[in-house]
Amino acid sequence: MSDSLLTGIDDAQVLDANIALPYTLTTGRAAGTFLAGLGDKRILASRCDTCARTMTPAQDYCNRCGEPSGEFLSMPETGTVTAITRTESVTLALIRIDGSDTDLMHRLSSGGPAADVGTRVRAVWADTPTQSMLDLDCFTPDDSGAEPGTPSPTGDIEPITEIPYAIDLAYRHSYGPHYGRLFDELATRRRILGSKCPQCRNVLVPPREFCDICFVRTAQHVDVADTGVLQAFSIIHMEFVGQTRKPPYVYAEIVLDGSATRLIHTVGGHDVDTLKERLSIGMPVRAVWKDAADTRGTLDDIDHFAPVFEQLP
């Protein structure tokens, strides 16, 4: 393996991939009540009657004994910094709200007086609530010298039960020597590459370093045909997030001629009803490539596999 593969990630050697997913999270009673409280400019804690401890933010279960929490308490807006860390963009602190037995993590105001462990702070509220932790915008040093506040009972608070959420994750997958060569060959020669096991003589697609069964190092790369047989197929009617083709279409697992593994693709070239009727397991298929101008060096350069009906006895 060349040094460049070990030391750096260069754009030609990585696949940029993205996973973006929507969620609807369920808060549970305590977190939902806490978030509703923030919208009302109140910091809510929960009380464990067994341990006689107050937890801020409110928790459904005591983090010491595991028993369900009792009543919620409306906490003072003031507290003391117990730990602090600074990054380029934000100063984060653990804050012991007055009357609480646990710390709340939040950010400190930027540009104000310096804070440190032991600094007295007070809450700064956001102008417009968004049902998030940031309805409490930040904490800022409080030099008023006021006495620490005390918790008080809350009235009835309707919890927020659901919170929309999303993740959007960018990945850069390194091709490595085998996948790198595979996709280079696809892009430049429209050939599909496998690797041959010196022991069982099977050709494995996609090519890989070791034979999965013999666990010996594969000996050489070999070209496989762009024709094969249908090992399994189904007809996709369902639509779902992240789908790249419009239903209905035929999902297929194909064993390319000269190889012994399965390739995942689609079968097309006919309407779906015809395919449902006429496709059978073991039927020959051949790759139908997209226009050369559209080559991207991925499996998607094959538009679909077409069944070879006429070869059937």
Add this chain to the structure above:
Amino acid sequence: MRNVAIVGAGQTHHARRRTDVSQIGLAREAVTRALEDAELTMDDIDSVVVCTGPVLFAAVNQPEKWLVDAIGARLKPVVRVTSGGGTGLAGALAAVNQVRAGFADRVLVVAYDKLSEGALQYSISTLYDPFWGREFAVGIMGFSAAYWRARIDALGHSEEAAAQVAVKNRKNAMLNPYAHVKKPVTVEDVLNSRPLCWPIKLLDVPPISDGACAVVLASEDAAKTATDPAWIRGMAYYSEAENAAHRSMVQSEPLTIAAGRVYQQAGITNPRRQVDVVEVQEPYTCFELSYYEGLGLCAPGGAADLISSGATEMDGDIPVNPSGGCMGANPIGATALIRLAEIAQQVRGRAGDHQISDARTGLMQAGGGWANLRGVAVVSNTKG
């Protein structure tokens, strides 16, 4: 090897969406029920195994750390085991081994997923190699349907036979207080239901559920105080290479190996005769047919006849999924542990309305990944 018993089990009321609890609240509900069933408290528990499906299902990484507070597991050993749909069984096996090795006398296994929170099929599509196949990924359903289509030709697992599985399991779910779908269907309803990934149709598919299950495992000494322990007579979980040469999914090799190993451990030579009740994890109806053969309840190619004969009905000679199986509820990360809990409750005589009379030996199957992980367990009301 030390004997290990299940001394308590509990599960949540499963639902499409449990808005009343967070993920940890859901898990806690099952833990509370399992501890009550075992007549124990968290103080009696030496170690905890947490099981969930892929974290993309619910957007919480390392959820076991969140769970520690919620179940009172502070300062106990806590590990998380994950293995797709077989997660609950993989976790139970880890717990069994903790007891066998003498590391713990009582282990709590808690398994859950709150599938209403995320985009399920897309999350599952990320199981594919990002370079190879993800472009055409159809969750797990397109893949499962493709190999069912292959088994229709090879083994006669017809759409009608699979529809009979749906009818049976959905009928059985009517008797299960924890099931989330309780609606009987007919063979015609199933055959006429909307194709999703043909041959898989809407009524071949289990619901998507929020749910949790918990089980308490105990050493032989610790089980002495239990009134009706269910003894683990064998348990195994095997894998095959995902895209090795000549991989056939017509019969599941890892299932055959797991069943063989477990039957040897449990002294079972004829499962059809020696087992009283079976629970299988059928993510789609077609898989139950496949498991009949993989578990040796009938010969290869005999599954369609077996379901048609009524033998796997509640009153048949080898009842399969009296709980309703996944058709009643399918919180993926919990599903395998639910199967284990169900056979344990059967041999303990605690299965309620879906109790099989005189059940003494129970068999369960579960699996995950790309159909390449398969596990089996046998429990009995005697140590053997």
